Amino acid sequence: MSAKTKVGLFMDNCEHGQGLSLVEQYFTDVALPLLEKDFSEYMPYLAAGLVGPGSECWGFDDAFSRDHDWGPQFCLWVSSSISKEALSALHAWYKNLPVDFDGMPSSNMQAPDLFRYGVIKVADFFYVHAGLSEKPDSWQTWNKKELVLSMMTNGKVFFDNAGEFTAWRKHLQGFYPEELRLKKLAARCFISGQSGQYNLPRLVKRKDIHGIRWAEFTFASTICSLYHLLQKAYCPYPKWELASVARLDATGLVLAKKIQELLTAPEQYKVQLAEDIAQFVEKALLSHFPLISYNGALMPFSEQLNKLIRDASLAQAPLYCF
Known part of the structure; x- marks a missing residue:
């Protein structure tokens, strides 16, 4: 094959990988101060970040990614021990957050019940996305598709006061037996x-x-x-x-x-x-x-x-x- 053949290689023709940093900045500048002000008593039970199926979680997002499920939205993971009242209050708080940031609006975001973003119990996040109700400990329970485990270990955790989400992540990042x-x-x-x-x-x-x-x-x-x-x-x-x-x-x-x-x-x-x-x-x-x-x-x-x-x-x- 001629070395002169020119094709786009690995997204080099596009500016990419900005979504995750945008979300982190939005969380730090906008959401976190409000969260600490309105729900200081819940902070020990919370973790936040962006992990999952979105292209920005791997750093592969580009200008073409911005037409859907892209923008300043994050996951607020909640410990299993938090009360139903607190969970409802956090859901309502999240829905009222600004949807635009730094000139970047959220675009056609999926419903929160798909667990791509929003307030999510830690246990629900790993069950819905990976089918795991507990950390795998045998080859049978570890035998998940690579894509599924890639989704659970990509992205970034901005903070984790409870440590529950990070414990799951570290276990899965240890890789297959x-x-x-x-x-x-x-x-x-x-x-x-x-x-x-x-x-x-x-x-x-x-x-x-x-x-x-x-x-x-x-x-x-x-x-x-x-x-x-x-x-x-x-x-x-x-x-x-x-x-x-x-x-x-x-x-x-x-x-x-x-x-x-x-x-x-x-x-x-x-x-x-x-x-x-x-x-x-x-x-x-x-x-x-x-x-x-x-x-x-x-x-x-x-x-x-x-x-x-x-x-x-x-x-x-x-x-x-x-």
């Missing part, structure tokens, strides 16, 4: 090898455009997830996963550029570019798992990773569950 990480890596090796090293060459020979697009995207997306797992980082939404890989480290930036080249290359170059990516990732895998033998294919890597798992129930579980 090692054997579950191995299982997920095994699953990613299998799917990426199947889509990129097996299916893609066959589909290119058949000139099946739809199949080629499916195989290359499946391969690229799975490689993004695999590299996040190697770095013990949760992968975000597919639309941001490539930009996230580029931010992980210098090797991630190189990998992201290789994936970008694959996705924008003419069909006749895709098979070799996918193979180059597979070899690049295999070297990264071997640096983490040096005792594994290497034969140039990702799918056999999956079986070898699975053999490192000592928990019989986890080792025998189907890869598609991970």
